Amino acid sequence: MVNSENKSNEAPVKDYRSNSLWRLTMRRLFQQRSAIIGLILLGLLVFSAVFAPLIAPYEPDQVLIGIENVEKRSPPCIHILGCPKDQPQHIMGTDGNVRDVFSRIIYGSRISLIVGITTVGFAILVGTLLGALAGYFGGSSDNFIMRSLDVLLAFPSLLLAIAIVSFLGKGIQNALLAIAIVSIPVYARVVRSSVLSVKENAYVSASRALGGSQTHILFRRILPNSFPPLIVRGTLGIGVAILEAAALSFIGLGAQPPLAEWGTMLGQERNQVFTAPHLVIFPGIAIMITVLAFNLLGDGLRDAIDPRLRSAE
Amino acid sequence: MFKYTVRRILLAIPVLLGILVVTFALGRMIPGDPCRAMLGEKATAEVCERFTEKFGLDKPIPVQFGIYMSQVLKGDFGDSIRFSRPVALILIERLPTTIELGALAILFATLVGIPLGIFSAIKRNSPLDVSTMTVANIGVSMPVYWLGLMLAYAFFLLKDTPFWLPPSGRLTAGVASIPFYEVWGIVAEPGTAKYFFLEFFSNLYFFNSIITGDWKVFQDAAKHLILPAIALATIPLAIIARMTRSSMLEVSKQDYIRTAKAKGLKNRLVIFRHALRNALLPIVTIIGLEFGLIFAGALLTETIFGLSGVGRMLYDAITARDFPIIQGFTLVIAAGYVIVNLIVDISYAFIDPRIKLE
Numbered sequence: 001m002v003n004s005e006n007k008s009n010e011a012p013v014k015d016y017r018s019n020s021l022w023r024l025t026m027r028r029l030f031q032q033r034s035a036i037i038g039l040i041l042l043g044l045l046v047f048s049a050v051f052a053p054l055i056a057p058y059e060p061d062q063v064l065i066g067i068e069n070v071e072k073r074s075p076p077c078i079h080i081l082g083c084p085k086d087q088p089q090h091i092m093g094t095d096g097n098v099r100d101v102f103s104r105i106i107y108g109s110r111i112s113l114i115v116g117i118t119t120v121g122f123a124i125l126v127g128t129l130l131g132a133l134a135g136y137f138g139g140s141s142d143n144f145i146m147r148s149l150d151v152l153l154a155f156p157s158l159l160l161a162i163a164i165v166s167f168l169g170k171g172i173q174n175a176l177l178a179i180a181i182v183s184i185p186v187y188a189r190v191v192r193s194s195v196l197s198v199k200e201n202a203y204v205s206a207s208r209a210l211g212g213s214q215t216h217i218l219f220r221r222i223l224p225n226s227f228p229p230l231i232v233r234g235t236l237g238i239g240v241a242i243l244e245a246a247a248l249s250f251i252g253l254g255a256q257p258p259l260a261e262w263g264t265m266l267g268q269e270r271n272q273v274f275t276a277p278h279l280v281i282f283p284g285i286a287i288m289i290t291v292l293a294f295n296l297l298g299d300g301l302r303d304a305i306d307p308r309l310r311s312a313e
Numbered sequence: 314m315f316k317y318t319v320r321r322i323l324l325a326i327p328v329l330l331g332i333l334v335v336t337f338a339l340g341r342m343i344p345g346d347p348c349r350a351m352l353g354e355k356a357t358a359e360v361c362e363r364f365t366e367k368f369g370l371d372k373p374i375p376v377q378f379g380i381y382m383s384q385v386l387k388g389d390f391g392d393s394i395r396f397s398r399p400v401a402l403i404l405i406e407r408l409p410t411t412i413e414l415g416a417l418a419i420l421f422a423t424l425v426g427i428p429l430g431i432f433s434a435i436k437r438n439s440p441l442d443v444s445t446m447t448v449a450n451i452g453v454s455m456p457v458y459w460l461g462l463m464l465a466y467a468f469f470l471l472k473d474t475p476f477w478l479p480p481s482g483r484l485t486a487g488v489a490s491i492p493f494y495e496v497w498g499i500v501a502e503p504g505t506a507k508y509f510f511l512e513f514f515s516n517l518y519f520f521n522s523i524i525t526g527d528w529k530v531f532q533d534a535a536k537h538l539i540l541p542a543i544a545l546a547t548i549p550l551a552i553i554a555r556m557t558r559s560s561m562l563e564v565s566k567q568d569y570i571r572t573a574k575a576k577g578l579k580n581r582l583v584i585f586r587h588a589l590r591n592a593l594l595p596i597v598t599i600i601g602l603e604f605g606l607i608f609a610g611a612l613l614t615e616t617i618f619g620l621s622g623v624g625r626m627l628y629d630a631i632t633a634r635d636f637p638i639i640q641g642f643t644l645v646i647a648a649g650y651v652i653v654n655l656i657v658d659i660s661y662a663f664i665d666p667r668i669k670l671e
Contacts, residue, residue, distance in 0.1 A: 034450070151331030155647045156605030160335075162612070163643040166631045167342045243456060247613060250458055251628060266459060270617070273462045274469050284459035291454035 021228070021305075028304035035300020041293035049109040056103035057089075060260035064088075064098045072098045073269075073276040093278040096269060097258070101279065104260035105286050111261045112290050115176060115245045116238035122180040124234055127187025128223070134188065135195030136218050146192065149185035157182040158244050165253045172245075172261075175254035179244050183237055190233050194226035228305045236298035239291040246287050262287050318659050325655045329648060336644040337381050341374075343636060351636050353394050390641030395633050400641035403626060405509050408645075409516035410483060410622035411615070415607045417538055418545035423600060426550040430557020430596075435584065437562070445554060452551030457606075458613040461544035465617065468540060478540050481619035483518070485537075490518050490530045541618040545610050549603035556599045560592040567591070593664050601657030608646045 029035050048055055064070055068088045076093040077083040092101035134145040152160065164178035165171075198204065199222055207221045246263030248254035250270075255261035257268055262283040269279035343350040347370060348361040356364070365371055369380045384391075390400035433442040465480040484490065492515035494501070501508040515521045522531035564570065565588055573587045574580075612624035619625075623642055630638035 147327065148331070151328060151335060154328050154332055154651050155335070155643075156609040156650055158609035159605075159612070159643060159646060162609075162627075162631065163336075163339055163639055164342070166634070166639050167339045167636065169344060239454065243454075246456055247458065250456070250613070251616070251631065253631065263456075266456075266462075270458075270462055273466050277466050280459070280462050280466070284456060284463070287456050287459065288451065288454050292451060295450065295454055 025228075025301070025304045029300050032300045032303065034296045035304070038293050038296025038298075038300060041289055042297060045109050045113060045290055045293060048106050049113050052107050052110055056100075056106040058100040058103040060099070060104045060107035061258045062099060062103075064094065064100065070094055070098060072096055073272060073279065075276065076278055092282045093276070095265070095279055096272065101265075101282055104265060105262070105282055107260045108262045108265070108283070108286060109290070111255065111259065112242050112246070112287070115172075115179075116242045116290075116294070119176050119180040119183065119241040119245070120234050120237045122176075123183040123237070124187045124230060126180075127184045128191045128226070128230070130184070131188035131191030131226075132195055132218055132223060135192035136199060136214075136222065142192075145188070149188050152182060153185045155182070157240075158247060161244055161248060162251070162253065165248060170253045170256070172249075172255045172259070175245055175248045179241050179248070182244075183241065186233060186237065187230065190229045191223070191226045194229060195222050198222055198225045232298055232302040232305060235294055235301055239294035239298065242287065242294070243291050314662055317662050321655060321658050325651055328651055332644065332647045332651065333382055333385060334378070336640050336647070337378050339643065340381075340636065340640050350634075351391070351394070385644065390644070391637035393630075393638050394635045395630075395638075400637050402509075403638065404623065404641065404645060405513050406516060407621065407623045407626045409513060409518070410620055411611050411624060413517060413519055413534075414538060414541055414545065414615070414620060414622060415604070415611060417542040418607055418610075419549065419600070419603065421542055421546040422550040422553055422603065425546075426553030427557050427596065429550075430554040431561055431584065431589065433554065433558040434561035434565070442558075446558070449551040449554050452547050453555075455548065457544060457548055457610045458617055460547055461541065461614050461617040464540050464544050479537050480540060483537055483620055484530070484533050488530060488533045490515075490521055490534070491525065491527065493521050493525045496525045537620075541614045541620060544617075545607060545614045548610070549600075549606055552603060552606075553596065553599060557592070557596050560595045561588055564588045564592040590664075594661060597657055597660060597664060601654045604653045605650055608650060 058064070070088050070090065072094060073096055074090065074094050076091055077087050077089055078091050079085060079089050083089065090100050090102065092105060095101055095104070130145050130149065134142040160182045161175070161178040164181065165174050168174040168178070195218075204217060204221055207217050212221070245254055246261070246266070249261050249263030250267040252267060255264045257264055265283040266280060266287075269276065273280045340351075341347070346361075347368075348364045349356055352360060352364060367380075369377045372380075388401050390404070392399055393403060396403065429445050433445045436442050468476075468478050468480060471477050479485065492511070493499075494511040494515060499511065501511055518530065518534040522528070522534065570583060570587055573583045578587075611622060612627050614620075615622045615624035616628045623646070627639065627642050629635070630642070
């Protein structure tokens, strides 16, 4: 007490600003170079997804036969880099169906972001529910839920997703469902462990003594504690989900042509790698940048939210 | 040690059972008539009747599961729709390629990843560290099949140089691996366990060419495997390097490291004897988990590099909707993954003697 009074005498007034977890996290996040790079990349992606119609010079599935004098799978043509002016500009070239690759890549960012967010959102929702039930009620329900989820973890996740989709039938909806299912255990574990660590705390007992209902205690007093680790895992999980969705599309199980999905684009043209490498290079770079953005941001958030978990500092 | 090992093995049994439940459930997830889905559209009513009887499809689900389990335990994974051959047989033919590819990839990832991680940790924030970690970050964000295609393309550009490596296939046309049992004149009836055994080991080309002393086949097989192995190894390598670095940094903060340094031990001794030994546990865990990436990645890598392993077979089966193969392969790969991680768990006790006391 004396100590804090001393401090307040010395410290200037500005230190009275509230140091909420959120504000502290943000401040720590912006101190990390890699997290800032991740945020910038993510900003670019969101920007191109939102303003795709304005950025893309063509429609993503517009076939340019008869519209422009351009051949199929023609290499990139950029006017400022010396491409003849009489040729139409396609900064990433055209694909096997004479569509503008750049436009397809730009529109593809919409699909990838939606894929990442919906699958992880669904997995977090189900995982939170299962993890909270397991952690809060304990005993046999805990055992049953967690052992069942352990079985899902025993499979290599991409392999299980592939198996599920090939049995359910191909298509982007089934692919999303499969990716969400295989990522549920991760979130359930995170929630369960944070529920276990706080459920014996005094403020939980106090809430119970005040007559709080089970649901009130679980959802208002206990679960908010698992949000920080969930945000970290979720951000990293979006990267994984995008990678897995692209892989499923690559082998023909996910998004179906003519949808402008990066994995599908790669899979469709993979045999052309020696003759038209631009058709393979650009979608791959797009996937990589997107996943990198979420990985950098996720690592940064982890270090910012809980310095004890710091990976490498 | 013995008690710990037995306990770990017993704990793996329910997980293996769970895997059986999941692959069984997969088979029941096919929309429509299971018989026509499993045997193809042309299956006659008579064939379907026999199929229904064999799998007990007219019986309650638990009974069906019992039938499925007993068949799997007998090594019967059903017959492939496309090839009309037992799935188990196809597995035995195809597994060796995948095992060689996976082993080479994990070896490469470990032998390069751990030293890179150690150097990064020792020379923290040096250009070497920063560039290694940047590459590692990019490495974990790359799709493995894309990397494979890029590698194939890069080596295609080196076509007329001595660095060229073959981008597809397991052996050059004209080069044949002669099975060791033929060289040594061992005869086995097709269909017997001995035959499967000989077939499996002779399909491990590295193993076969070493024991028969066929240096040419060994070289050729190695050349064909380098590109796919590098493609497959890159992501695990990046993860292992990152993990090694952070684990080494974590350990280097401990008091016993300071003590070791204070008593004047050589730096090298402190790093390898005191720090690395203690940092190894999370690294080994990660290596075990990387097998999952390797197994799933093999599917994509083998497809790109035209290797006729399990992954390629699975890819073809997915395209052809050959469900018995998908089901059988998924089961075997998942079981293999559990067993690898079981071995990793048991190896903890050797790496860290404190473990078995718990």
